[in-house]
Amino acid sequence: xxxxxxxxxxxxxxxxxxxxxxxxxxxxxxxxxxxxxxxxxxxxxxxxxxxxxxxxxxxxxxxxxxxxxxxxxxxxxxxxxxxxxxxxxxxxxxxxxxxxxxxxxxxxxxxxxxxxxxxxxxxxxxxxxxxxxxxxxxxxxxxxxxxxxxxxxxxxxxxxxxxxxxxxxxxxxxxxxxxxxxxxxxxxxxxxxxxxxxxxxxxxxxxxxxxxxxxxxxxxxxxxxxxxxxxxxxxxxxxxxxxxxxxxxxxxxxxxxxxxxxxxxxxxxxxxxxxxxxxxxxxxxxxxxxxxxxxxxxxxxxxxxxxxxxxxxxxxxxxxxxxxxxxxxxxxxxxxxxxxxxxxxxxxxxxxxxxxxxxxxxxxxxxxxxxxxxxxxxxxxxxxxxxxxxxxxxxxxxx
Amino acid sequence: xxxxxxxxxxxxxxxxxxxxxxxxxxxxxxxxxxxxxxxxxxxxxxxxxxxxxxxxxxxxxxxxxxxxxxxxxxxxxxxxxxxxxxxxxxxxxxxxxxxxxxxxxxxxxxxxxxxxxxxxxxxxxxxxxxxxxxxxxxxxxxxxxxxxxxxxxxxxxxxxxxxxxxxxxxxxxxxxxxxxxxxxxxxxxxxxxxxxxxxxxxxxxxxxxxxxxxxxxxxxxxxxxxxxxxxxxxxxxxxxxxxxxxxxxxxxxxxxxxxxxxxxxxxxxxxxxxxxxxxxxxxxxxxxxxxxxxxxxxxxxxxxxxxxxxxxxxxxxxxxxxxxxxxxxxxxxxxxxxxxx
Numbered sequence: 001x002x003x004x005x006x007x008x009x010x011x012x013x014x015x016x017x018x019x020x021x022x023x024x025x026x027x028x029x030x031x032x033x034x035x036x037x038x039x040x041x042x043x044x045x046x047x048x049x050x051x052x053x054x055x056x057x058x059x060x061x062x063x064x065x066x067x068x069x070x071x072x073x074x075x076x077x078x079x080x081x082x083x084x085x086x087x088x089x090x091x092x093x094x095x096x097x098x099x100x101x102x103x104x105x106x107x108x109x110x111x112x113x114x115x116x117x118x119x120x121x122x123x124x125x126x127x128x129x130x131x132x133x134x135x136x137x138x139x140x141x142x143x144x145x146x147x148x149x150x151x152x153x154x155x156x157x158x159x160x161x162x163x164x165x166x167x168x169x170x171x172x173x174x175x176x177x178x179x180x181x182x183x184x185x186x187x188x189x190x191x192x193x194x195x196x197x198x199x200x201x202x203x204x205x206x207x208x209x210x211x212x213x214x215x216x217x218x219x220x221x222x223x224x225x226x227x228x229x230x231x232x233x234x235x236x237x238x239x240x241x242x243x244x245x246x247x248x249x250x251x252x253x254x255x256x257x258x259x260x261x262x263x264x265x266x267x268x269x270x271x272x273x274x275x276x277x278x279x280x281x282x283x284x285x286x287x288x289x290x291x292x293x294x295x296x297x298x299x300x301x302x303x304x305x306x307x308x309x310x311x312x313x314x315x316x317x318x319x320x321x322x323x324x325x326x327x328x329x330x331x332x333x334x335x336x337x338x339x340x341x342x343x344x345x346x347x348x349x350x351x352x353x354x355x356x357x358x359x360x361x362x363x364x365x366x367x368x369x370x371x372x373x374x375x376x377x378x379x380x381x382x383x384x385x386x387x388x389x390x391x392x393x394x395x396x397x398x399x
Numbered sequence: 400x401x402x403x404x405x406x407x408x409x410x411x412x413x414x415x416x417x418x419x420x421x422x423x424x425x426x427x428x429x430x431x432x433x434x435x436x437x438x439x440x441x442x443x444x445x446x447x448x449x450x451x452x453x454x455x456x457x458x459x460x461x462x463x464x465x466x467x468x469x470x471x472x473x474x475x476x477x478x479x480x481x482x483x484x485x486x487x488x489x490x491x492x493x494x495x496x497x498x499x500x501x502x503x504x505x506x507x508x509x510x511x512x513x514x515x516x517x518x519x520x521x522x523x524x525x526x527x528x529x530x531x532x533x534x535x536x537x538x539x540x541x542x543x544x545x546x547x548x549x550x551x552x553x554x555x556x557x558x559x560x561x562x563x564x565x566x567x568x569x570x571x572x573x574x575x576x577x578x579x580x581x582x583x584x585x586x587x588x589x590x591x592x593x594x595x596x597x598x599x600x601x602x603x604x605x606x607x608x609x610x611x612x613x614x615x616x617x618x619x620x621x622x623x624x625x626x627x628x629x630x631x632x633x634x635x636x637x638x639x640x641x642x643x644x645x646x647x648x649x650x651x652x653x654x655x656x657x658x659x660x661x662x663x664x665x666x667x668x669x670x671x672x673x674x675x676x677x678x679x680x681x682x683x684x685x686x687x688x689x690x691x692x693x694x695x696x697x698x699x700x701x702x703x704x705x706x707x708x709x710x711x712x713x714x715x716x717x718x719x720x721x722x723x724x725x726x727x728x729x730x731x732x733x734x735x736x737x738x739x740x
Contacts, residue, residue, distance in 0.1 A: 040520060103553070108512075109512060111589075111593065112512055112513070112516075113516065115589065115592060116513075119440035119441035119443070120442075122596070125593075125596060126597070129593040133501075133555075135553065135555065135724050139629075139631055142629060148629060149629065150561065150628075150725060151627075152552060152554075153553045153554055154550050154551065155503075155551045155552070156549070156551055157531050157532070157533050163550060167550070167565075170574075174568065176568070190512075191508070191512045191530070194512075194515035194519050194527075195524075195527035195530070197522075198515070198519070198522040199524045199528075200524070250548040251546050251548065252547065253546070254537075254544060257464065257528045257529075257537060266546055386534070387536070387537025388540065389537070
């Protein structure tokens, strides 16, 4: 199946053009957190996205548009762009498959604070509950774009976006669907920021995946949407094909709730599965967009997994993690990184990580550190989440 | 097309920690008593139907991953173990897991956010990971030592039948050999308080239901699941439930309908109207057990499968009029010629 539309919003900006340029040069967009008070937290920065002045609310009634929470605004912005790029205006009967970890968490936080501060006060509480629910953002998107198809929301922690895209691909590959809107979204929230802060997983310097001196991850927010459709359908309507989604692998790492198995066995398994579905081996892969959070344990396990999976081909596969520039987008990460892969295939460049000084000696593969043109035919993107949710997507170039 | 069969079912509910408890409560047909939930700072009464304490120690709690897990995880694990208890797991068979929730691990989430809100320095790093939607399903994979694909799906109660369809697809597409479908929820005053905004009469409950699916023949076959019907407003809800029923095209001959009515007037209106002319037998588990959200939809499926296994009906239809997102329906049938059928 093929990708015929991509929409994206991250800390780098809104839309394909701003993001592609940011990823191509390895721009970083961290800034002090302004969405909530972090004065008592260890970490103080994140990659906040700047919402557009006008959210593309489509068919939403003004009242519903005013009630969109930040997560819904991110999602809708990305979905509208993807939809327009695919040239599918007027199509309504299609399923939506999305990934998220937090949904409208900020509204849930507001509900709780209000319930504690004014226990018998009801004002605004029903709306907070309704829009807190993780499915409310996809429902708002369906309403805005006029979709009637079913929604599926996969919450597999930091692999949610990749699993959602993989599931959408399965629906098309099996012939159950011909066209799916898929991707992931997550907005920054106090609870999640506090969670990673409490785990001391947030970097106090800068996020440097695979650097020997890395000291943690940085959080970001955003959304990315892919329009996936069967090649037959795309060709029959003369759609511009941006890339082929050639393979998907998913597995579960049972080692620990928050720590990967040190050898990255499940990660190697998902890379093998995605490549098997794509009909390729490591020697065919020209770039890996790693999960690469910048934490000691994740990057070590992923480095081990890539090395084990790629074998002798490892020294010829450039690897980078775009989390170095935009942070970890959690439920959106897999989708945004899939979008980055499509952009890289289209532009034939490697997304660099300029901040990495000295590569971890465990890396048997070259790290893409400086902006560079490349000859990309097949690329992989890895996503590994809490709970051992592992996923790999394989994309193929289409000119 | 590969046929899909229900091999095992398990259940934790306000009736108790087994399918037998569920069966007994549904056969009695009397709503289980509600209990008052304590809500800090408020005299407003909140009623819930909690899961009673287990009658005996749960052996699986000795697993290191379950030491500090949420109630939801424990309910799900107990239901899953019961569903698997009839089946000998063969080495090398890939067991997929589809885990469906609406509220998720509310207790730990509330606790962690409260700690963080009051003083982030005191927020527990042990609690935070347990707040993540897929923590329970991850624990389950670890408990069952299953590295196969595992999805946590979030949505209104209709997501359970969507999850059932995903599980069946995985088996048909060769992604898994067997698949566990689980719907689970846990009570908290926060959930009960939130639900009150949408139905003053509904009583929130908790628990889990689990169904083990496989392609190997068994007494009950999953006949079909219709595509979920999205509705974006209460006004569209009746249309969605009607469409679901029309697409399912159920017949009443020796059949039972397991619906999602809770006994709370307004919430039941769409299902009452859409199925008004149903002349077959009818069972509404949530009128007895309470509004268990994803667990509730799983109980409906478990109850339907159990009735078929007991030989009381030849076909069972499950209708889920979700709380605010989808309406969906499924059909199961007895598969004759198999021991137990």
